[in-house]
Amino acid sequence: MTPRNRLRSVLSGACLVAGCAATVHDPSARREGRDARPAPTAVAPARGLDASALLAVLPDGASPFAPALTRVAPEPAQGRGAKVADVEGCAECHADVALQWGRSAHAFASFDNPVYRTVVDGFRHDRGEEKSQFCGGCHDPALLLDGAMRAEIKPADARARAGVSCRVCHGVTHARADGNGSYDLDLGATVVPRDGEPESRLRHRATVARATLRTAEMCATCHKAFLDPSTGNAAHLVGQDDATPWARSAFAGSHGARIDDDVERRRCQDCHMPAVDVVLGDAGAKRGKVRSHEFLGGHTWLAAMLGDRQLTARAASFLKGRVSLDVAAVRVGGARTLLGTDPAAVREDDAVVLDLVMRNLDVGHAFPGGVRDAQDTWLEVVVTDASGIPYAGPLVGHLLKGRARTGQPSQAGEPFSFSAPPYEISGVEAGDYTLLPSCPSPRELGWSSIEEHAVASLQPGETRVVRLVLLSL
Structure with missing residues (x-):
């Protein structure tokens, strides 16, 4: 039984909320047949633009x-x-890619994902079925294109299990970086390559491997999302934006934010779709490799939920080392020293101050990324004595205070966390469809602590200093 079928067997049938505002796009992208608008008033261009x-x-x-x-x-x-x-039609020739895709977050983007189903059902209940089409552009294209998002969705509907399939990405003719599914799709007939007819192979590639597929805008169409009045919100609220931090970073060739970063330019696909060896003879392989369609990222939870140990391990390995953590200095009893290989001597009543330096080394966008209500990353500190026995940590009672460089006061509760709980603008709530707390509760962890919520994330190359004070109980 495949991972998809195993999951489906226990599910009856959830949108990380993200809507539609006036957007900026290329006027040439309008389809023919529309009434032409009056020509815009001429504006003198700025120098260099x-x-x-x-x-x-x-x-x-x-x-x-x-x-x-x-x-x-x-x-x-x-x-x-x-x-x-x-998907089966594509899998006949692209077995490796189909196998990779079948265990990916794209494959489980729709109603057969219990997390998504719970969230989108809550959104549909509160905001109405038609407004949930904003989820459909990125999570449920098969339902959206048939108008099925405007009605009740049956668990047995095959379209509700299609996810972001082959014909979605490979059918995009133009991608706009606006977000909320801002792509143009062509579902016309696909030329099937035939043996002995090299021309048919070229025609096939022309319809399924367009240049758009290799752009960052292709990914930005869905990895950028927002709420606004069209989704029942009074204000424009960003739900996800991995594209903008990347575009402003050295990975995209921009040094406006930082001039000291010397990194190789990379698009989304370079990191999240590395070349991997084929094992099933995929017809699209070049020199024995295809671009991975597992779309590795922060989806360890999904792979673990599917019981896919191999994918869980690969995802964890992919994430390892992307953010660095160093103990810059230790203050014990008023004396400030650099922490070397020798343990620091601490008396029973001493207060210990740790200055921790975190840097986003190799994440091409903000860390953590993804939708706001799914960001759940925290810094866990364990202090041991000279014998290696834990003195303070998640399961050891103590008083730990966190204060970041911003100087914001800490809040009672948990270890230092990077998370973005549902927020308000001008008193207008965005809507809370979060399934779990943004961080495990103190009772679950055994903390007796004070925690600082860091709603701000680490931009590419950014460094953040966190000061932790350990007090003896």
Whole structure:
């Protein structure tokens, strides 16, 4: 039984909330047949800027997929969902890629993911089924394209288990960095390569391997998300944005934020889709390798939930070393020293101050990334005596105070955490669909501690100093 089938067997059937505002896009991207707008007033271009960069075009009229920003090429609407849900047809020639995809977060993006199902069902209950289309552009394209997000969704519906399938990514003709599913999709007939007909192979690649597929904008269409009045929110709220921190970083060739970073330029695909060896003879392999479709990232929880130990280990290895942690200095009894290989001498009543330095070394976007209500990363400190016996830590009673460089006071509760709990703007709640606490509670961890919530994350290359004070009880 495959991981997908194992999970489906125990599920009856959840959107990390993210909506639609006036967006900026290329006016040339409008489909033919629309009424032309009046020409915009001419504006003198600023020195060094292209004049077209100064033009802002409001969205076209209401879309049947709104609040999602997804657009589909003109074609018969019937059967769109079935086309998107068809993975087996691609797997006949691309067995390695299909196997990798089948255990990925893209494969479990829809209603067969219990986390997503719980969240999206709550959103649909509170905001209405039509507004949940904003989730569909990225999580449920097969349902969205058939208009099925506007009605009750049956657990047995195959479209509700399609996820982000082959025909979604490989059918995108144009990707916009607005987010909320801001891609143009063409589900027209795909040329199937035939033996002895090299021309058919070229035509096949022309329809399923467009240049858009290799751009960062391709990923930004869904790894950037927001709420706004179209989703029932009074204000524009960012739910996820991995694209902007990357675009401002040295990984994208920008040194506006930091001039000291000397790194190799990388797109999303370079990190999250590395070349891997094929084992099943995938027809798309080049020199025995394909781009991994496991889309490794912060999905250890999903791999563990599926019981996929190999993928869990690969995901953990992928994350290891991306952020550095160093003990910069220790203050014991008023004396400040650098912590070397020898243990520091501490008397029973001494207060111990630790200055910890964290740096985002190799994450091409902010750390942690992903949607706000799924960010759950914390710093755990364990202090041992000279014999290696824990003196203070998650399971040892003590009083630990955390204070970051910002000087913000700590809050009672947990170890230092990087998380982004649901927030308010001008008193307007975003809506809380978080399934679990942003960090394990003190009772679960055995902490007697004071914790600082760090809503801000580490931008690429950013360094953050955290001071922890250990007091004897």
